Amino acid sequence: MNQTIREVKSQKKNQKAKTFQKRWCCFHNQNLKIEKKGDFYTVAFPTLEKKIGVPVVVRPYQQTWLDRIIDGTAKQGTATLYKKKKKWYVAIPITFEVKRRKETKVMGIDLGLRYIAVASVGTKSLFFKGNPCAFIRRRYAALRRRLGKAKKLHMIRKIGDKESRWMKDMNHKISRQIVRFALANGVGVIRMEDLAGIWKRAASAKEAGRSLHSWAFHQLQTMIAYKAEMAGIRVEWVNPTYTSQTCRCGHREKANRNGTHFQCQKCGYTIHADLNGAINIAKAISGFAA
Ligand SMILES: [Zn+2]
Known part of the structure; x- marks a missing residue:
């Protein structure tokens, strides 16, 4: 993401702002951090200047997974931010261990x-x-x-x-x-x-x-x-x-x-x-x- 910002900034200098929107349609971030305050979740990621936290809309089944990332029982992969029909989404791949059931x-x-x-x-x-x-x-x-x-x-x-x-x-x-x-x-x-x-x-x-x-x-x-x-x-x-x-x-x-x-x-x-x-x-x- 830092790379993306750098690119956008350099574009600004060169006054090629026309490609700005396209550049931002989708990007990946390994440093995205999920935080929970009360019942609300934010995704925080570092920009060049500071770390910013964005509140996200979370469905109940997604809460379960976010909680598992926070408590460490699920590992977070590289997140993707993307725009679809004028809305922004963040997709977070996760890996976790599954205990085999003993039932036969x-x-x-x-x-x-x-x-x-x-x-x-x-x-x-x-x-x-x-x-x-x-x-x-x-x-x-x-x-x-x-x-x-x-x-x-x-x-x-x-x-x-x-x-x-x-x-x-x-x-x-x-x-x-x-x-x-x-x-x-x-x-x-x-x-x-x-x-x-x-x-x-x-x-x-x-x-x-x-x-x-x-x-x-x-x-x-x-x-x-x-x-x-x-x-x-x-x-x-x-x-x-x-x-x-x-x-x-x-x-x-x-x-x-x-x-x-x-x-x-x-x-x-x-x-x-x-x-x-x-x-x-x-x-x-x-x-x-x-
Ligand atoms: Zn028979």
Whole structure:
């Protein structure tokens, strides 16, 4: 930052003030210090003349992390100051140690189109109903058609942003609930399908459908994974092959599954198909992803 100031100052001398704004759009600082006075936080950084403290707006979840930087349980990285839509932001990367949980229960998570996510651990399960992608499509399709005719590309793009923000928000909520559910049920390991290969192959209708929504599912898996890791839960990726067609008796057949209904053609066992998938994922019946 001192370097930036020096550059700006020298520019002033040379009267090239026109580039001033651009220069200030983003810069990094290793000496940024977070301070707390009462309930208020300031970020302090040295300038050439003196140290200045700027009050910052902090959300509750961000407070937790700032407090950890202050009490030393999290290490602060190089901060970045940047401007977005006339507002200034400071981004602070942090590193901290996570204690592995001693719990040993394994939870499996199945992702699908009728149920976004089904989590299973032991005899407990958690269902997230609905297809968020279909929902947002319906919500914005009509508007998009109208705008399409008027060729207002800018507006269409804006709606696209809105959709992805909505989806991101949704995925944050689902992943948070799943990890909370895991913590409440003594889970030490979360297993999810490694879907990297399946999207390319798309061997079944379910898989083909999932490929269309791959980015949304990928985002959800990523969020579950990092929230779990932060809570000390190990994340393992399993081979997804046959997880939806295999019965607890070991019999595997495509006809075992019909939509959300699973009925074994050999032993007659019935269960919600996605829950069966989650259970098989927890068991890693087809082994782990390479
Ligand atoms: Zn069976």
